[in-house]
Amino acid sequence: MSDDGRGRPRLAPSRRPGKTAREEILDAAAELFTNRGYAATSTRAVAAAVGMRQASLYHHFSTKDDILDALLAGTIDEPLRFAEELLSDPGPAPQRLHTLTFGDARQLSTSRWNLGALYLLPELRVERFEEFRARRERLRDAYRRLAGLVIAEWDGPPDAAELPFRLVESVINRRSDDGECSPEAPWVIADGALRCVGFQGDLAALRRGTTARLRIGDDNVTV
Numbered sequence: 393m394s395d396d397g398r399g400r401p402r403l404a405p406s407r408r409p410g411k412t413a414r415e416e417i418l419d420a421a422a423e424l425f426t427n428r429g430y431a432a433t434s435t436r437a438v439a440a441a442v443g444m445r446q447a448s449l450y451h452h453f454s455t456k457d458d459i460l461d462a463l464l465a466g467t468i469d470e471p472l473r474f475a476e477e478l479l480s481d482p483g484p485a486p487q488r489l490h491t492l493t494f495g496d497a498r499q500l501s502t503s504r505w506n507l508g509a510l511y512l513l514p515e516l517r518v519e520r521f522e523e524f525r526a527r528r529e530r531l532r533d534a535y536r537r538l539a540g541l542v543i544a545e546w547d548g549p550p551d552a553a554e555l556p557f558r559l560v561e562s563v564i565n566r567r568s569d570d571g572e573c574s575p576e577a578p579w580v581i582a583d584g585a586l587r588c589v590g591f592q593g594d595l596a597a598l599r600r601g602t603t604a605r606l607r608i609g610d611d612n613v614t615v
Contacts, residue, residue: 408420408441408442413442413444413448413451413452414452414453416442417438417439417442417444417449417452417453417459418459418462418463418466419504419505420438420441420442421433421438421459421460421463422463422504422505422507423441423505424437424438424441425460425463425510426505426506426507426509426510430456430460430510430513430515431515433456434456435449435450435453435455435456435459438456438459457515457520457521460510460513460515460521461520461521461524463507463510464507464510464511464516464521464524465524466507467499467500467503467507467508468524468527468528468531469527470499471492471495471496471499471531472527472530472531472534474492474495474496475492475496475530475531475534475535475538476530476534478491478492478534478538479534479537479538485538485541485542485545486542486545486546486586486591486593486598487598487601487602487605488538489535489538489539489541489542489556489585489586489589490582490583490585490586490598490599490601490602491582491601491602491605491606492534492535492538493535493556493559493560493581493582493585493586494578494579494581494582494602494606495578495602495606496560497559497560497563497577497578497581497582498578500560500561500563500564500567501563501566501567501572501573501577501578502573506564506567506568508561508563508564508567509564509567509568511528511561511564531557532554532557535553535554535556535557535560536553536554536557538556539552539553539554539555539556539585539589540553542586542589542590542591543589543590546589546590546591546592546593547590548588548589548590548591549588549589549590552588552589552590553589555585555588555589556585556586556588556589559581559584559585559588560581560585562581563577563578563581579599582598582599582602583595583598583599586598
């Protein structure tokens with residue numbers, strides 16, 4: 393048995409990625425929640441998947457809902473921070489929307505587990521997850537506002553402001569159906585989002601701008 397450093401010794405060495413027991417617990421929970429289902433997964437099963445006792449898991453998370461809340465926060469906090477940063481950026485609206493859409497789609501498509509699939513859980517309707525719902529709505533509103541700027545600039549369809557956000561979240565269904573997304577998928581989604589709101593300019597130039605803003609290596613971008 394190996395010692396986790398806190399609490400009781402491990403039942404078995406963990407093979408989970410993560411530098412801390414908390415990160416290992418989140419990885420195990422993400423796998424079980426997305427593959428087995430949230431309701432069907434117990435904290436005992438999560439602990440066993442890490443190789444620790446259930447009592448040791450409670451040292452890090454008091455309830456299963458706390459684990460779910462931490463996983464959800466990991467999917468929304470960084471995109472929301474970046475979206476609000478882009479909203480205050482003075483740059484061209486099409487470039488800002490393209491960069492946000494690509495970055496968000498890339499996160500959803502390359503994460504180890506398809507955590508976006510948890511957004512539809514009925515358990516999220518309760519007050520416990522009100523903060524997550526509010527933050528997700530703020531992210532959606534940031535998309536709408538950026539899309540509205542592009543629509544106004546390019547005389548796009550007035551009712552299309554919701555589409556970029558919906559296109560990004562289509563990654564969730566794609567991963568559920570096919571298991572993975574191609575490296576090109578986030579670019580296709582970002583380009584499609586701009587076309588949906590009426591942008592008729594140079595998509596290759598937007599891709600270059602997004603590449604520069606996100607500091608993506610040249611070998612990872614197709615123009």
